[in-house]
Amino acid sequence: MSIRSTFAESIGRSSYWFLHRFRNGGSSLPGKLTLTIDPHILHSFSKKYDLVIVTGTNGKTLTTALSVRVLRSKYEQVLTNPTGSNMEQGIVTTFITAPRPHKKGLAVLEVDEANVIKVTQFIKPVAFVFTNIFRDQMDRYGEIYTTYRKILAGVRRAPKATIIANGDEQLFNTDSLPNPVIYYGFNHQHRPAFDAPANTDGLLCPKCQHILHYHLRTYAGLGAYFCPHCGFHRPPLTYAVTSLNKLTPTSSTFAIDGQEYTIGVGGLYNIYNALAAYSLGRYFNVSPAQIKQAFESDERVFGRQEVINIGDKKVTMVLVKNPVGLNQVLDMIATDLRPFSLGFLLNANYADGIDTSWIWDGNFEQFTHNDVRQYFTGGERYKDISTRLTMAGVSDLWEEPDLTKVVDRIKQLPTDQVYLLATYTAVLQLRKILAEQGYIKGGMD
Amino acid sequence: MAKYQLNLAHLYGNLLNTYSDVGNIIALRYYAIRMDTAINTTVISIGDQFNPDEFDLALFGGGQDYEQYVVSKDLPNKKAALSKFINDGKPLLAICGGYQLLGHFYIGADGKKIPGLGLLDHYTLSQDNHRFIGNITIKDEKTGNEYHGFENHNGRTFLGKGERPLGKVITGNGNNGEDGTEGAIYKEVYCSYFHGPILTRNGEIAKHLLLTALHNKYPAADLSTQRSLLIKPTF
Numbered sequence: 001m002s003i004r005s006t007f008a009e010s011i012g013r014s015s016y017w018f019l020h021r022f023r024n025g026g027s028s029l030p031g032k033l034t035l036t037i038d039p040h041i042l043h044s045f046s047k048k049y050d051l052v053i054v055t056g057t058n059g060k061t062l063t064t065a066l067s068v069r070v071l072r073s074k075y076e077q078v079l080t081n082p083t084g085s086n087m088e089q090g091i092v093t094t095f096i097t098a099p100r101p102h103k104k105g106l107a108v109l110e111v112d113e114a115n116v117i118k119v120t121q122f123i124k125p126v127a128f129v130f131t132n133i134f135r136d137q138m139d140r141y142g143e144i145y146t147t148y149r150k151i152l153a154g155v156r157r158a159p160k161a162t163i164i165a166n167g168d169e170q171l172f173n174t175d176s177l178p179n180p181v182i183y184y185g186f187n188h189q190h191r192p193a194f195d196a197p198a199n200t201d202g203l204l205c206p207k208c209q210h211i212l213h214y215h216l217r218t219y220a221g222l223g224a225y226f227c228p229h230c231g232f233h234r235p236p237l238t239y240a241v242t243s244l245n246k247l248t249p250t251s252s253t254f255a256i257d258g259q260e261y262t263i264g265v266g267g268l269y270n271i272y273n274a275l276a277a278y279s280l281g282r283y284f285n286v287s288p289a290q291i292k293q294a295f296e297s298d299e300r301v302f303g304r305q306e307v308i309n310i311g312d313k314k315v316t317m318v319l320v321k322n323p324v325g326l327n328q329v330l331d332m333i334a335t336d337l338r339p340f341s342l343g344f345l346l347n348a349n350y351a352d353g354i355d356t357s358w359i360w361d362g363n364f365e366q367f368t369h370n371d372v373r374q375y376f377t378g379g380e381r382y383k384d385i386s387t388r389l390t391m392a393g394v395s396d397l398w399e400e401p402d403l404t405k406v407v408d409r410i411k412q413l414p415t416d417q418v419y420l421l422a423t424y425t426a427v428l429q430l431r432k433i434l435a436e437q438g439y440i441k442g443g444m445d
Numbered sequence: 446m447a448k449y450q451l452n453l454a455h456l457y458g459n460l461l462n463t464y465s466d467v468g469n470i471i472a473l474r475y476y477a478i479r480m481d482t483a484i485n486t487t488v489i490s491i492g493d494q495f496n497p498d499e500f501d502l503a504l505f506g507g508g509q510d511y512e513q514y515v516v517s518k519d520l521p522n523k524k525a526a527l528s529k530f531i532n533d534g535k536p537l538l539a540i541c542g543g544y545q546l547l548g549h550f551y552i553g554a555d556g557k558k559i560p561g562l563g564l565l566d567h568y569t570l571s572q573d574n575h576r577f578i579g580n581i582t583i584k585d586e587k588t589g590n591e592y593h594g595f596e597n598h599n600g601r602t603f604l605g606k607g608e609r610p611l612g613k614v615i616t617g618n619g620n621n622g623e624d625g626t627e628g629a630i631y632k633e634v635y636c637s638y639f640h641g642p643i644l645t646r647n648g649e650i651a652k653h654l655l656l657t658a659l660h661n662k663y664p665a666a667d668l669s670t671q672r673s674l675l676i677k678p679t680f
Contacts, residue, residue, distance in 0.1 A: 135463060143463070143509040198459040198488045199467045209515050211459060211490065323465070354579070355595045357640040360468025387645055387679040388468075391475040 008038035012096040027082065031089035034096055042122035045095045049079065049107040051123050052280065053116060055151055056131030056166075058325050059273045060086065060110035062265070063131055066277035066295070067108050073290040079107040086110045088118040108280075113147050116154025124158040127283060128179075129276050130165040130172055134220060134324040135201050137353030144171065144202055155179065164279050166272065167237050168222040174206040184279040186223065186272075187240035188254075190215050193228065199361060201324075207232045218268055219331070220324045239279045241271060249316070249336045259288050261295050267332040269325070310439055311411040315418040319427050321353065323361035326421070330363055333419050339371040340417035343410075344389070345379040345403065345426035352423035356384045364392035373414045374398070378406045379426045403429050407437065447483035449666070451658050454500040456523075456543065457508070457516045458488040464597070466506030466540055468642035469651075473502070476651045480671040482659065491519040497530035501658040507541025510554050517546060517559045524562050531564055535661060536633040536654040540643060541598060544629070544636035545569045551600055565631050566605025570621075575599070581617025581639070583610075583627045591615070592647045593680045594639025602638075604629055611637050633657050641680075648676035 012034030019029060034041050054064045068080045079101075081094040091109055098105075111119055113133075119125075130151070133144045148171050155163070159179055165172040167183030193213045196203055200220055203212050205227035212232075217223035226233035239256060246253040249266040256278055263274050274295060281291045308315045320326045333342065348354050375397045377385045382399050389397055400406045403426070410418060422430060434440045455470065470486055477484045484502075489495045508516070531537060545551040546561045551569035553559050561568075576599045583592050592612055601621035604610060610620070611628025619627035620638070628637035635650060637643055644651040652674060659668055 143511070145509065145511055196459075198455065199462045200459070201462070203459055204512060204515060210492075355597060355640060357465035357468065357595060357642055360465040360471060360642055360645065383680060390679075391471050391645065 002038075002044070004038045005041055005044040008034045008041050009044070009096045011037060012041075012092065016093060016097045027085045027093050028087070028089040030096060031092035034092050035089060040122060041092055042095070042119060045107075046123040047104075048101055049095075049105045049123075051119075051125040052106070052108045052127045052129065053119060053125045053154075054108065054110045054129040054131070054276075055113055055116055056129075057113070057134040057136055057147065057322070058328075059131040059269060059276070062270055063129060063273040063276045064108055064110040066263075066274055067129070067280050069297075070277050070281035070286055070291050070294045071106060071108060071284060073294050074284060074286050075106045077101055077105050079105055079109075081109050086112045087115045091115070091119060114150045116151050117157060118154075120154045120157040125161045127162045127164055127280065128155060128158075129280055130163065130169070131272065131276060132166055132169050132220075132222065132324075133171050133202075134322060136322045137355070137358070148172075148174075152177070162283060164276065164283060166222070166276065167235050168218060168224070168272075170206065170212065170221065170225050170234070171202060173235055181235075182238045182279060182283065183235050184239040184275050185234065185237045185241075186216060186218050186275075187237060188216070188243050190224070193226075196221060196223075205230060205232050218272075219328060222272075239275065239282060241275055244268075244271070247335050249332055256288075259292070261292055263295050266335065267328055269328040308434060308439055310407060310418075310434070312416060313410055313413060313418050314416055315410060315420050317420045317422060317427065317430070319424060320421045321424060323358045326358070326362040329421060330366060334366055334370055336370065336417065336419075338417050339373050339415045340419055341374040341376065341413040341415045342367070342372055343376040343378065343406070343418065343420045344385045345406070345420065345422040345430060346377070346381040346385040347379045347423050347426045347429075348381045348384075349425045352425050356381050359385055359388045362388070364389055364394070376400065376406070376409065376413075378403055379423070404433055406430070407433055407439075447478070447481050449480070449482040449659055449663060451477065451482055451484050451501040451655070451662065452499060453484050453486045454495065454503040455486050455488045456495070456503055456505040457490050457512075457519075458486075458504070458506070459490050460512040460516055461506040461508035461542055463508045463512075464506065464541060464640045465642055466504065466640075469504055469506075469538060469540070469644040472642065472644035472648070472651050473655065476648060476674065476676075477655055479674055480652075480655055480659070482655065482671075489523075491515065495523045495526045495530075497526045497533065497535070500530065501535060501662050502654060503530060503535070503537040505537060505539040505543030505547070507543060513542045513546070514553065514557075514559060516542075517561070520546060520562050524564070527562060528564055531632055531634055533661070534633050534657070536635070536657045538644070538650075538654060539634060539636045541638055541640070544638065545600055545602065547634065547636065548602065548605075551602075554599060565629065565634065565636070566607055567602050567629060568605070569600040569602045571599055572601055577618035577622060577638075579617060581619065581627065582615040583612030583617070583619065584615055585612045588649075590647075590649050592639070592643070592650070594637065594641045594643055594646060596638045597640060598638050600638075602629075607631055611635065646680040648679065652676055
């Protein structure tokens, strides 16, 4: 480690200590300071850690959390970054504030798609995990092909790293890279050829530009795709979900290669995250039995869903940010056969995406078989989401732009179960109110 | 069963679906039901035949550069049919990429000139490393209606002969950020850069398209109830 790196690291460490001692914390400033003094600081950590990078549009956080849990059954210490700290500065902060490892440690980091190259130019990872590429907030991110090219630019700096990729995502099958690739995916059914719904991204065959067909589709464009025109098809899977046994809003039971696993979180998309963590674990020679124990131990999974008790209401709060994520959450809620209430808090600040058009891709029409007793909306753009629900056929709807009053009105809802979808800044605002009123501790990292 | 039936062609709906244009179909259905009208939607994509006589309405949305480029190569196969559809006075809503592709050409993000159908007399240039992004309000000078939308486009479109703008920009950038126009109207073709989606925020346009389609298909019908449908503000 150079003198400059050592100095930079110690400045970063003390600023982190200061921020956490005297302020409410902060995860990017220490990294920023460190990078100002030594832009190459990440290089100094390459000898201390083996690195795994988890990237993609959705599922980075839970895949990383589950991977860490799986790998801790083999490694004494696994370093990881808190959610939201997935850009260069936050990653530097993660390294400089970690306890110094005695021997070479393992770091499993979620990395923002455009920041992969900022890490790989200094540290060559052992492995990459690719979750998926979906359309994200269109005012902030580019097109799906641009996003994938950004990831590839980072991967080209690490041609020896093994790529553990979602085989059901056709974009991950479009470029020939020198890297070894392991694919994971779903193999729980095989149907006669069918089309994906029209409102799906990325349906063009990358080889001949015809529309892809499927033998199995899980959600969005993911599945056992093939091109009826040129024969392009999903690559063989090394690890596969072979059956879906029980799906509820709070748990999923499924089999990977015939062995049954349960995770304490609902949503098909989270099974992909578990499958990705499983595949990474197997790559590091963690046994299926150890992985099962890691998945099923009762330690709370950190995810983007949490249940908050407000009065006698159990409020499941879910952050939503893009159409595919929104539809996965709606599909998960539709597995709840109990009576429930459904709310949506919509803001359109920069962090939420300033264009609210994406709510129209959400399938709010699907709850005809559910017992939804009350719908409600709030947030700065409540009118947009109210219009969406109204045009989906919802007639019993209340609106409350003031989030403080939303909390009071939730207590009056006719059901114990409440699902509350919210965009990023609406989650922050609501958590602040809930913390002030003593329903939860602290804010959000 | 609704009294009236309208057939909607969703042009390239499985490729040009990036900006939630599907919301326009949801809005059309919502207002159509209130006009005793059912909408039957068919996606017409690459390689598919488009028979203009089978359809009463069409939607042509926007997509990613790659998909739009692939669509542009298929368009010549549908040009004659689309020309007939437009000349028959049938309503067509074209948003963003669809709007650009109805004109002579547009310049893609990589500087490549992509030929359009040339059925409308506009053309679209690009801007370097910049997009028009943000909320936009315009006023239709003929009807006095104000329309609200969200724009997100790199293209700068310039209108040609026979076209009038959908509205005059009150706030935002519009077609090109220079001449204060937004969108285009030619016969019953309504073009715009508006996302939001446009018909979910501007029910008056949805109502107009539906009434036109109903009048074309059922010339003898008494549509006074349909005409009296009150559009409540949604934005």
